[in-house]
Amino acid sequence: KAGVTQTPRYLIKxxxxxVTLSCSPISxxxxxxxxxxxxxxxxxxxxxxxSETQRNKGNFPGRFSGRQFxxxxxxxxxxxxxxxxxxxYLCASSQQGGKNIQYFxxxxxxxxx
Amino acid sequence: xxxxxxPDIHITVSEGASLELRCNYxxxxxxxxxxxxxxxxxxxxxxxxxxSGDTLVQGIKGFEAEFKRSQSSFNLRKPSxxxxxxxxxxxxxxxxxxxxxxxxxLTFGQGTILTxxx
Numbered sequence: 001k002a003g004v005t006q007t008p009r010y011l012i013k014x015x016x017x018x019v020t021l022s023c024s025p026i027s028x029x030x031x032x033x034x035x036x037x038x039x040x041x042x043x044x045x046x047x048x049x050x051s052e053t054q055r056n057k058g059n060f061p062g063r064f065s066g067r068q069f070x071x072x073x074x075x076x077x078x079x080x081x082x083x084x085x086x087x088x089y090l091c092a093s094s095q096q097g098g099k100n101i102q103y104f105x106x107x108x109x110x111x112x113x
Numbered sequence: 114x115x116x117x118x119x120p121d122i123h124i125t126v127s128e129g130a131s132l133e134l135r136c137n138y139x140x141x142x143x144x145x146x147x148x149x150x151x152x153x154x155x156x157x158x159x160x161x162x163x164x165s166g167d168t169l170v171q172g173i174k175g176f177e178a179e180f181k182r183s184q185s186s187f188n189l190r191k192p193s194x195x196x197x198x199x200x201x202x203x204x205x206x207x208x209x210x211x212x213x214x215x216x217x218x219l220t221f222g223q224g225t226i227l228t229x230x231x
Contacts, residue, residue: 006156033218035219042222042223042224043203043205043219043221045220050217058218090156090157092157094217100145100207100217101162102147102159102217102219104156104158105156106154106155106156107155107156
């Protein structure tokens with residue numbers, strides 16, 4: 001079974017631009033969560049989607065948004081990029097109804113110049 | 114609110130030595146606890162998990178962890194470290210919901226970087 005796939009692996013953007021990251025969960029997994037990882041703040045929860053609905057949200061500004069499609073694939077979008085948005089963005093998928101064991105992708109490394 | 118503390122930012126051990134990485138959590142009820150490992154430039158790999166029952170849990174790569182409710186701890190151990198164990202280790206806590214399922218949010222500790230000397 002294929003793991004969680006995140007694309008692209010690397011991105012370079014400039015301040016003010018917007019970016020869209022993609023996550024394909026493990027087959028059969030219906031929940032997708034996103035995390036931001038930075039050296040200063042560590043791993044922080046962004047949001048969780050299940051059945052195309054945002055079920056849980058972390059403490060991030062409205063510039064960070066996401067969505068989930070009917071095939072459980074998810075995207076997250078960051079608008080009006082700031083230098084501080086440079087980070088590794090990790091996506092995790094899990095099965096609904098269980099103990100929510102989360103399996104992570106390799107991440108997308110975003111650099112904002 | 115739940116929180117996780119990993120007191121050791123960096124640990125260095127010799128290959129073949131034993132290892133214990135500390136993790137303390139704060140959560141109002143019985144937590145779901147996890148240890149993940151991350152190699153440079155990679156995502157997180159699940160080492161082991163605790164939901165309930167036996168407080169000593171076994172994971173992959175020879176790791177184990179013990180849940181101690183009285184100490185709010187979930188320390189990770191390995192009897193003999195291999196050079197390939199060098200990585201960053203994260204302890205995480207998840208919240209349980211009624212019905213035995215959990216929320217999709219994990220709260221992570223700051224991580225412990227493990228260096229292994231030959």
